[in-house]
Amino acid sequence: xxxxxxxxxxxxxxxxxxxxxxxxxxxxxxxxxxxxxxxxxxxxxxxxxxxxxxxxxxxxxxxxxxxxxxxxxxxxxxxxxxxxxxxxxxxxxxxxxxxxxxxxxxxxxxxxxxxxxxxxxxxxxxxxxxxxxxxxxxxxxxxxxxxxxxxxxxxxxxxxxxxxxxxxxxxxxxxxxxxxxxxxxxxxxxxxxxxxxxxxxxxxxxxxxxxxxxxxxxxxxxxxxxxxxxxxxxxxxxxxxxxxxxxxxxxxxxxxxxxxxxxxxxxxxxxxxxxxxxxxxxxxxxxxxxxxxxxxxxxxxxxxxxxxxxxxxxxxxxxxxxxxxxxxxxxxxxxxxxxxxxxxxxxxxxxxxxxxxxxxxxxxxxxxxxxxxxxxxxxxxxxxxxxxxxxxx
Numbered sequence: 486x487x488x489x490x491x492x493x494x495x496x497x498x499x500x501x502x503x504x505x506x507x508x509x510x511x512x513x514x515x516x517x518x519x520x521x522x523x524x525x526x527x528x529x530x531x532x533x534x535x536x537x538x539x540x541x542x543x544x545x546x547x548x549x550x551x552x553x554x555x556x557x558x559x560x561x562x563x564x565x566x567x568x569x570x571x572x573x574x575x576x577x578x579x580x581x582x583x584x585x586x587x588x589x590x591x592x593x594x595x596x597x598x599x600x601x602x603x604x605x606x607x608x609x610x611x612x613x614x615x616x617x618x619x620x621x622x623x624x625x626x627x628x629x630x631x632x633x634x635x636x637x638x639x640x641x642x643x644x645x646x647x648x649x650x651x652x653x654x655x656x657x658x659x660x661x662x663x664x665x666x667x668x669x670x671x672x673x674x675x676x677x678x679x680x681x682x683x684x685x686x687x688x689x690x691x692x693x694x695x696x697x698x699x700x701x702x703x704x705x706x707x708x709x710x711x712x713x714x715x716x717x718x719x720x721x722x723x724x725x726x727x728x729x730x731x732x733x734x735x736x737x738x739x740x741x742x743x744x745x746x747x748x749x750x751x752x753x754x755x756x757x758x759x760x761x762x763x764x765x766x767x768x769x770x771x772x773x774x775x776x777x778x779x780x781x782x783x784x785x786x787x788x789x790x791x792x793x794x795x796x797x798x799x800x801x802x803x804x805x806x807x808x809x810x811x812x813x814x815x816x817x818x819x820x821x822x823x824x825x826x827x828x829x830x831x832x833x834x835x836x837x838x839x840x841x842x843x844x845x846x847x848x849x850x851x852x853x854x855x856x857x858x859x860x861x862x863x864x865x866x867x868x869x870x871x872x873x874x875x876x877x878x
Contacts, residue, residue, distance in 0.1 A: 528599030681742030
């Protein structure tokens with residue numbers, strides 16, 4: 486059998502996996518990317534209509550990866566973030582102009598981002614892409630110091646496996662125990678047309694049934710993400726568009742004008758997961774394979790993108806210095822560099838969920854005061870902005 490050899494096998498050619506490949510493509514390493522989905526199904530808008538809130542930090546990374554120029558006509562800036570709670574007096578408003586930024590972030594569809602990252606991946610130097618392709622079996626050969634991997638129709642040998650499969654990573658479950666929290670919630674995602682023009686504010690509103698986010702997504706359109714308990718799910722998915730619009734307007738109010746039309750409503754179950762370990766022998770976890778977050782803080786992809794570029798930079802630095810790569814040392818360094826970001830981003834996400842979970846009157850009053858304080862006190866306001874940007878300073 487003719488066994489091909491590669492330096493790196495990337496399992497999962499989605500958003501984070503593709504970003505990692507683009508970040509490391511110039512390192513003169515032989516890379517194989519496999520993905521279980523055919524290219525026709527990858528980020529097909531009829532299958533996935535989610536919107537992604539990209540932080541300004543992530544925009545800078547995507548610019549470095551040379552995909553932002555193609556994405557620019559399809560993104561919508563977030564100049565302001567408005568956080569409020571239904572039936573509460575407080576609110577917090579964050580503004581890009583306060584911090585001399587062109588925008589706090591940008592909104593784009595996951596399918597547009599996915600297609601831009603995937604398109605032309607196989608044309609990068611030293612990159613081979615196989616899709617659809619399934620990893621059937623793998624074992625580490627100590628004598629060869631390589632992973633021996635059985636794919637659909639062939640066997641390959643690789644020095645390093647990068648698991649970027651997503652939250653149901655089979656490789657991740659082999660590395661370490663994972664902590665899983667099922668929120669018993671589902672995100673309802675749809676596009677909402679409105680009478681309001683030129684929306685540049687992202688709204689997050691905590692309502693009785695969950696968290697409601699409206700993100701700018703066109704001259705008179707928003708991307709709506711409504712997370713509801715599974716108990717309430719049928720109540721919002723079995724009704725007509727007109728009835729859904731009425732419930733949405735009641736929960737949100739008229740800050741975005743009058744809602745007029747909906748696109749198809751799609752649903753995505755929500756759960757959190759994080760691995761207690763990021764790597765094992767010449768294998769490492771990236772993105773949702775290591776940390777899957779609740780979307781309340783819009784940090785999942787942004788943190789995964791930071792994972793991808795940090796690992797790529799470490800590998801590139803060694804290879805450009807023409808040093809033999811000690812993968813154990815690299816992965817230890819990677820885990821050390823990413824630990825604070827992972828922990829603080831999870832804490833930030835869980836804090837938002839926890840603060841707004843209680844229905845007790847005193848808790849609601851305290852939240853209202855906290856929202857006012859976050860709006861008026863510059864130090865608190867700045868800290869929230871920095872956390873949203875993924876800058877832990």
